[in-house]
Amino acid sequence: MKRLILAVLLLVLAACGSATTPTTVLNSSNSAANTLGSLTIDGSFARPAFAAATLMQTPTMATTPVSPTMGGGMGGGTMMGSNSAAYMTIRNTGAADSLIAAATDVAGKVELHTVTADGEVMKMEQVEKIEVPANGEAVLKPGGFHIMLLEIKQDLKVGDTLDLTLTFEKAGKITVKVPVQMPSAQ
Amino acid sequence: MKYAHWLLACVLLGLGLSLSGCGTASYQIIRPIENPTAAPDFSLIDQHGAEFHLAEQRGKIVILFFGFTACPDVCPLALGLSAQARKQLGADGDKVQIAFVTVDPERDNPATIDRYVSLFDSTILGLNGETAAVEAVKKEYGVHAQRRELPDSALQYTIDHTAGLYIIDQQGRWFAMANHDVDPTLLATDLKTMLQYIAVE
Numbered sequence: 177m178k179r180l181i182l183a184v185l186l187l188v189l190a191a192c193g194s195a196t197t198p199t200t201v202l203n204s205s206n207s208a209a210n211t212l213g214s215l216t217i218d219g220s221f222a223r224p225a226f227a228a229a230t231l232m233q234t235p236t237m238a239t240t241p242v243s244p245t246m247g248g249g250m251g252g253g254t255m256m257g258s259n260s261a262a263y264m265t266i267r268n269t270g271a272a273d274s275l276i277a278a279a280t281d282v283a284g285k286v287e288l289h290t291v292t293a294d295g296e297v298m299k300m301e302q303v304e305k306i307e308v309p310a311n312g313e314a315v316l317k318p319g320g321f322h323i324m325l326l327e328i329k330q331d332l333k334v335g336d337t338l339d340l341t342l343t344f345e346k347a348g349k350i351t352v353k354v355p356v357q358m359p360s361a362q
Numbered sequence: 363m364k365y366a367h368w369l370l371a372c373v374l375l376g377l378g379l380s381l382s383g384c385g386t387a388s389y390q391i392i393r394p395i396e397n398p399t400a401a402p403d404f405s406l407i408d409q410h411g412a413e414f415h416l417a418e419q420r421g422k423i424v425i426l427f428f429g430f431t432a433c434p435d436v437c438p439l440a441l442g443l444s445a446q447a448r449k450q451l452g453a454d455g456d457k458v459q460i461a462f463v464t465v466d467p468e469r470d471n472p473a474t475i476d477r478y479v480s481l482f483d484s485t486i487l488g489l490n491g492e493t494a495a496v497e498a499v500k501k502e503y504g505v506h507a508q509r510r511e512l513p514d515s516a517l518q519y520t521i522d523h524t525a526g527l528y529i530i531d532q533q534g535r536w537f538a539m540a541n542h543d544v545d546p547t548l549l550a551t552d553l554k555t556m557l558q559y560i561a562v563e
Contacts, residue, residue, distance in 0.1 A: 223438050226477045258478050259434040259517070285516040291435055297506050298436045298525040298542070302515045318439045319543055325434070326516045358482070359442030 212350040214270025215308065217342070221357040222325065225260035225332045260332055261289075261322040262340055262354050266306075266314045274305040275314065277343040284327025291319050305345065318359060332356045387559040391548040392529055392538040401528075401536035402502035406463065406489040409476035414461065414489050417534060421562050423458045423553060426528035427542070428505045430466030431478040432517060436525050437462075438482070439543055444527065445483035446546035447553060454557055457532070460486045465500065465507035465523050467493055503528060532562045 210217040260283070266275065278286045288303050298319070306321050308314040316322055323340070332338065336356040343349050401424075405415045416424065425444050429437035441462060448455045462479055464470040467490060475488030490496065500507060507523040527544070531537035537556070540549060 223434060224481045225434075226481065258431055258474070258481065261434040261438075287515055287517075289435070289515075294522070296524045296526050297508075297522050299510070299522040300433075300435065300520045302512055318435055322435050324517075358446065359439045 210350060210352045212344070213347045214268055215273065215344065215347050215350070216267045216269075217264050217350065217352050218267070220262065220264035220340070220352055220354045222262040222332065222338060222340075222354045223260045223359060224334055224356055225258045225325070225328045227328050227330050258328065260325040260328055260356075261318075262325060262338075263316045263318065263322055264352070264354070265316070266308050268308045268310065268312055268314075270310065271346070272310040273308045273347055274345040275308065275342055276305045276345050278323045278340055279343075280325060280338050280340045282329050282332065282338050283325035284329065285325075287324045287326065288321070289324045290321045293319075308344070334358055387555050389538070389552045389555060391544045392540040392552045394538045395536060398531070398535040398537045400534055401530045402499070403534075404495070404499045404502065406491040406495060406499065407472075409472045409479065409488040409490075411472065414487055416530070419459055419530070420534050421457075421532050423532060423556055424528075424530040425458065425460045426463065426503070426530060427461070428463045428465050428500065428503070428507065428523055429525075430464055430521050430523070431470050431474050432466065433521070436542055440525060440527060441479065441482040441486060443542075443544055443546045443549065445486065447544075447549035448483065448485075450547065450550035451553060451557075454554065457557055458553055461489055462486055463489045463496065463499060465496075465505070465521050467496055529556075531556060531560050533560065 262278070275288065278288070280286060288306055289300055290303050290306075291298055291300050293299075303321070306314050306316065314321065323342075334356055337353050338356065339351050340354045341349055341351045401416065403415075403417045405413055408414045425448075427437075427440050427444065429440065431437075441460070444460045448458045448460060451458060460483065462475070464475060470488075470490060472488075472490065475490060479486035479488045499505075505524045507521055509519055509521050511519045525542040527540040527542060528536065529538040529540060537560075538552075540552075
């Protein structure tokens with residue numbers, strides 16, 4: 177009898193404690209790894225984004241009141257779409273190399289960026305290259321190095337896939353398939 | 363007979379403990395503020411042209427985030443994770459309002475903001491307003507947002523900004539902060555705890 181009481185109590189207490197185990201949501205990676213010489217690219221994904229062109233056709237824009245000091249993004253200059261960012265892990269079994277450029281048909285411009293934290297303030301910086309150390313890896317992930325896709329030409333929705341061509345200083349070019357996914361914690 | 367009584371007592375005790383949630387609320391990932399006080403009230407305009415008055419959100423948890431739509435990395439992470447946490451609450455998700463305040467009024471307009479937040483969750487309200495009104499909100503919440511030119515980038519400029527999530531409880535108190543890269547499941551757990559423990563006035 178006592179054992180039963182004890183068992184019930186233990187069960188209840190166990191349920192009360194921190195029953196929540198941190199579950200890390202892993203980004204689903206491409207099943208087929210992409211290899212170029214000693215480099216392997218996997219776990220790639222890109223953020224959803226909308227195209228600048230579709231924005232111009234949004235009918236609500238004409239009817240939404242915009243005061244002169246509010247949302248001045250309408251006047252002149254380049255029409256901004258939303259931007260996207262692509263992430264991946266680049267593994268290297270050989271000598272040091274660097275990612276120096278990337279290109280895709282769905283973006284007018286592609287740049288390499290990183291994010292640094294200054295306390296709670298996040299700062300984005302453009303970088304010339306992303307180094308892939310010898311027998312090491314470069315991890316492009318949210319809140320760090322990313323391939324920024326600007327001037328998006330078509331909506332990028334979850335489930336879409338884009339072709340991204342990466343240029344490495346030594347290894348040359350490789351085109352990888354990058355699925356569009358919702359942002360997730362690392 | 364005696365056995366049945368004991369069993370009943372055990373079940374009742376167990377139920378009581380489970381319901382009381384073992385006394386005090388504990389949080390997994392959000393950082394509660396000691397002795398929380400009323401969150402600074404403000405009024406801005408959402409992407410649909412409607413007024414968003416913080417005081418009118420009483421009864422709901424408000425997750426407030428400051429960012430800009432050209433932001434490709436940090437802001438989507440914050441909004442995406444918040445949206446996922448809200449989704450995990452199921453029907454209780456209606457008790458959580460995610461609000462995004464632009465710190466880039468020069469580029470962001472209602473249409474852009476609408477398209478942007480809809481990428482993550484169409485219930486997210488994207489807020490903008492007269493420059494002075496937005497500046498006042500930023501100041502009240504201690505938001506640092508600094509435009510910085512990116513001469514070599516097609517982006518032209520970026521905005522360095524505070525990336526934390528401001529969590530305002532159902533009583534309108536500035537209850538907690540959370541990082542922009544929290545695990546959505548843990549955030550959902552904490553939101554559930556808030557809904558359970560914080561009485562709606």
